[in-house]
Amino acid sequence: EMVYCFFELYEAWREDAELWDDGDRIMSIHKALGTCQFPLQSRPTRPEHGFDKIYVDEAQDYTQSELALFFMLSGPQSVFLAGDTAQAITEGVDFRFTEVRGALYELCGKDSSQLPPKPMTVNVNFRSHAGVLNVAAKVLEILMSNFPGSAKKLPPDVGLFQGPRVGLLQVNSIQELTRIFSVDRRLVMLTPDENVPTLRSELAETHSDLILGIRESKGLEFKDVTLLDFFSSQPPHLGKAWKSLFSQDGSKTLHPELECQLKLLYTALTRACHRLVFAESKRSIAGNAFFRYLKSQGLGETYNLEDHEQTIMTADEWRLRGIEFAILGENEDEKSEQLKWLTRAEKCFQAAGDVLLSRLSRSHARSLTLRQEFYLSLAQVEKVLSVEKETEIALVVRGLLMDGFCNEAAILCSALVESFPGDVKVSFVEKEILNKLLT
Numbered sequence: 001e002m003v004y005c006f007f008e009l010y011e012a013w014r015e016d017a018e019l020w021d022d023g024d025r026i027m028s029i030h031k032a033l034g035t036c037q038f039p040l041q042s043r044p045t046r047p048e049h050g051f052d053k054i055y056v057d058e059a060q061d062y063t064q065s066e067l068a069l070f071f072m073l074s075g076p077q078s079v080f081l082a083g084d085t086a087q088a089i090t091e092g093v094d095f096r097f098t099e100v101r102g103a104l105y106e107l108c109g110k111d112s113s114q115l116p117p118k119p120m121t122v123n124v125n126f127r128s129h130a131g132v133l134n135v136a137a138k139v140l141e142i143l144m145s146n147f148p149g150s151a152k153k154l155p156p157d158v159g160l161f162q163g164p165r166v167g168l169l170q171v172n173s174i175q176e177l178t179r180i181f182s183v184d185r186r187l188v189m190l191t192p193d194e195n196v197p198t199l200r201s202e203l204a205e206t207h208s209d210l211i212l213g214i215r216e217s218k219g220l221e222f223k224d225v226t227l228l229d230f231f232s233s234q235p236p237h238l239g240k241a242w243k244s245l246f247s248q249d250g251s252k253t254l255h256p257e258l259e260c261q262l263k264l265l266y267t268a269l270t271r272a273c274h275r276l277v278f279a280e281s282k283r284s285i286a287g288n289a290f291f292r293y294l295k296s297q298g299l300g301e302t303y304n305l306e307d308h309e310q311t312i313m314t315a316d317e318w319r320l321r322g323i324e325f326a327i328l329g330e331n332e333d334e335k336s337e338q339l340k341w342l343t344r345a346e347k348c349f350q351a352a353g354d355v356l357l358s359r360l361s362r363s364h365a366r367s368l369t370l371r372q373e374f375y376l377s378l379a380q381v382e383k384v385l386s387v388e389k390e391t392e393i394a395l396v397v398r399g400l401l402m403d404g405f406c407n408e409a410a411i412l413c414s415a416l417v418e419s420f421p422g423d424v425k426v427s428f429v430e431k432e433i434l435n436k437l438l439t
Contacts, residue, residue, distance in 0.1 A: 059083035060095035085151040129163025167277035167303030186223035225272035231287035239285030246293035315352040322348030374415045
């Protein structure tokens, strides 16, 4: 009752402020598409604006209303969900496959014949080796024993080969880690998302694009991963709680916040395909306890920076990473996030020596930058473009058209038109932009 009371206060505040949230967004889509019809079998399996099949990855990150939309758009047996409940790190989402089936049972008018088959379990891991997976299994074991019901209990993942044990590294300063970057071109550094801006400013500019937050790295995989300052970033008052999790004397000092943090830890370490190193630049009760625990279990060993092997990435590996980054940027809603991923993609393409893909990502990034400028200009009373800016816009549009980005060119021109009032819009684009394209 208390939680619902807070919800009502929140709803009242949101309406007074004339704001909307994800719940409103999804319900608006339901209403616009006319999918709010029950039960599901009372109408055609595939609605007018629907799909024959819908495949959903990372299903644990979706709310039930979002998943209901997928079922409404394709039918109860035409949605394929794939996910890992142990990686449910999206705030406000508590995913269970059984609850999805329960909700779908209600949507189908309690007709069990309409339900899809029960979930299948896949526990052969083709990404990581046993050295990484054994640590992941221990983290899950601790999660399940201390927070029953936090995730579906499954058999531990099995790797195809043994692989090296994870490394445990304590450094005196973050700058020491630049040595790893200099010899390991495959390395990506993960850290709690709130640490990313500070960490990028402290490390050399050439390494800043190889630093990702844990949440933004979910769904990706990297050959070598260093997880930096996960434990020293934890609130100090949770130190004893973390220590009790890794102690073997039976003492428990639990805290609800640790459930999500354990899932974040599991998500981060399972990004690694080959080499995984836990690095801490500051000592902490939690970090010391974790290092001792892995050593006592024979799962980790002290890592020496001097022993880091020289590795390189092939042109194809750089190209593949760049394509993955570009796809992630395309899926982002915020232009600033899209720009961030495209910038990373461009650097990967440059490392691959791929002139074409470098130019494409750079052209797309320039268009996004201009669209951001147009958006900011909407708040200005007087909107005047200089001749230089007109020429820049024309060149970007021409580059987009030449590179086959016709849709992006149209979006850029639409954003430009929105920045100019009244009847001037079309004439401005025709006289100024198109003339420059022709010349």
